[in-house]
Amino acid sequence: MADKVEFExxxxxxxLVSQPVTMVVVPGAEGFLGVLPGHAPMIVTVKPGVIDIYxxxxxxxxxxxxxxxGFCEITGGRVTVLAEEASDLAALKSLDRxxxxxxxxxLNEDLADAKTETERHLIEQKLGIVLAxxxxxxxxxx
Amino acid sequence: MPSLKDIRNRxxxxxxxxxxxxxxxxxxxxxxRRAQEQAEAGRPYAERMGRxxxxxxxxxxxxxxxxxxxxxxxEDKVHLLVVMTADRGLAGGFNSSIVRAxxxxxxxxxxxxxxxxxxxxxxxxxxLLRREFPSLIVASFEDVGKKRxxxxxxxxxxxxxxxxxxxxxFDVATIVYNKFKSAMTQEVTxxxxxxxxxxxxSNDAGEVAGRSVYExxxxxxxxxxxxxxxxxxxxxxxxxxxxxxxxxxxxxxAMDSATRNxxxxxxxxxxxxxxxxxxxxxxxxxxxxxGAEAV
Numbered sequence: 107m108a109d110k111v112e113f114e115x116x117x118x119x120x121x122l123v124s125q126p127v128t129m130v131v132v133p134g135a136e137g138f139l140g141v142l143p144g145h146a147p148m149i150v151t152v153k154p155g156v157i158d159i160y161x162x163x164x165x166x167x168x169x170x171x172x173x174x175x176g177f178c179e180i181t182g183g184r185v186t187v188l189a190e191e192a193s194d195l196a197a198l199k200s201l202d203r204x205x206x207x208x209x210x211x212x213l214n215e216d217l218a219d220a221k222t223e224t225e226r227h228l229i230e231q232k233l234g235i236v237l238a239x240x241x242x243x244x245x246x247x248x
Numbered sequence: 249m250p251s252l253k254d255i256r257n258r259x260x261x262x263x264x265x266x267x268x269x270x271x272x273x274x275x276x277x278x279x280x281r282r283a284q285e286q287a288e289a290g291r292p293y294a295e296r297m298g299r300x301x302x303x304x305x306x307x308x309x310x311x312x313x314x315x316x317x318x319x320x321x322x323e324d325k326v327h328l329l330v331v332m333t334a335d336r337g338l339a340g341g342f343n344s345s346i347v348r349a350x351x352x353x354x355x356x357x358x359x360x361x362x363x364x365x366x367x368x369x370x371x372x373x374x375x376l377l378r379r380e381f382p383s384l385i386v387a388s389f390e391d392v393g394k395k396r397x398x399x400x401x402x403x404x405x406x407x408x409x410x411x412x413x414x415x416x417x418f419d420v421a422t423i424v425y426n427k428f429k430s431a432m433t434q435e436v437t438x439x440x441x442x443x444x445x446x447x448x449x450s451n452d453a454g455e456v457a458g459r460s461v462y463e464x465x466x467x468x469x470x471x472x473x474x475x476x477x478x479x480x481x482x483x484x485x486x487x488x489x490x491x492x493x494x495x496x497x498x499x500x501x502a503m504d505s506a507t508r509n510x511x512x513x514x515x516x517x518x519x520x521x522x523x524x525x526x527x528x529x530x531x532x533x534x535x536x537x538x539g540a541e542a543v
Contacts, residue, residue: 116293116296118294118485119286119398121292135466148463149300149303149471150464150465151465151470177300177471188297188300190478222415223414228407
């Protein structure tokens with residue numbers, strides 16, 4: 107069995123990452139998901155959070171990428187994450203925390219004003235992303 | 249008979265027009281290249297999304313609770329046409345061919361007794377359609393992707409679509425846009441997006457499904473409910489990209505022929521100018537000579 111799994115991170119605008127990795131941890135909708143070579147084929151929804159790419163020894167993290175939700179398809183030798191928004195954790199950390207908190211407050215206000223079910227659903231999604239961003243800022247880089 | 253000065257003025261004015269059209273052609277050519285690159289870059293996502301959707305649809309097919317975005321409202325009364333044109337003109341038949349196709353579709357749908365609503369993306373299409381069908385337009389967007397088309401633009405249009413769909417404003421949605429064939433040719437395309445026509449389980453998809461049976465987390469239905477709006481956004485996004493690329497292609501071709509026409513005009517006027525000049529010189533000479541003979 108190959109000891110690497112092909113990891114691809116794709117946004118609608120471009121192919122962001124495409125590299126063989128030893129292990130990658132994806133924030134699935136129902137819990138984190140560590141993918142090693144030979145994983146059973148799966149399709150999983152991804153919630154806003156951080157994707158960790160592990161180095162060969164499987165303990166050190168080489169890259170952490172924040173994604174704002176999406177979908178993940180796993181086949182034997184390949185992991186494909188379709189994300190709408192993705193950024194390196196380092197880039198996310200440089201964001202202004204106060205700005206994010208303001209967004210959070212604004213969205214909460216919008217939620218209270220939302221009239222239709224669709225509108226509420228959309229705002230809740232955005233809220234989830236901002237919350238996940240705030241959480242991610244608290245995490246370490248590696 | 250125009251005087252020499254008139255012709256000279258005419259030549260200068262055509263020359264400056266030619267400068268403008270050739271500059272616009274260069275601009276369109278470089279923007280076209282960028283738009284093509286962008287369309288290229290968006291392809292992997294759409295491809296994988298399609299693959300995922302095919303395997304999901306194959307699993308859900310025949311199940312009881314398929315999402316409404318896929319099966320539709322069960323009716324076929326109200327049609328929504330999403331008309332994609334540009335904000336600017338000077339692109340040959342780009343906008344007018346879309347508008348013509350839209351008018352034809354509206355007429356044929358209305359002849360079948362269906363209600364038609366319009367959602368316009370782009371100023372030109374809105375202006376042209378508003379003249380004839382002012383009551384049909386439910387919403388319109390302008391300046392979409394004015395600087396650089398991003399996925400957020402597509403998202404904006406999609407959210408409006410979903411909102412209208414959820415409130416039951418329409419049963420069937422179709423995008424009317426220019427598909428990019430080459431820099432010279434665009435093809436007006438009508439693409440139905442709601443209800444989403446599930447990709448035919450072709451040999452290809454069947455093979456995929458047979459080779460690897462996926463596990464789903466959470467359930468197929470839940471993923472599908474999430475995936476379908478995304479897929480809609482992707483389809484809107486790729487239609488916008490195609491439309492942008494077509495626009496620059498059309499503009500480039502139109503400006504190229506305008507530049508050529510201006511060149512021909514300049515040649516023609518220069519000929520007339522020289523003839524007139526010679527004629528007037530000859531006339532003057534004749535006058536002088538005959539004057540001298542008379543004396």
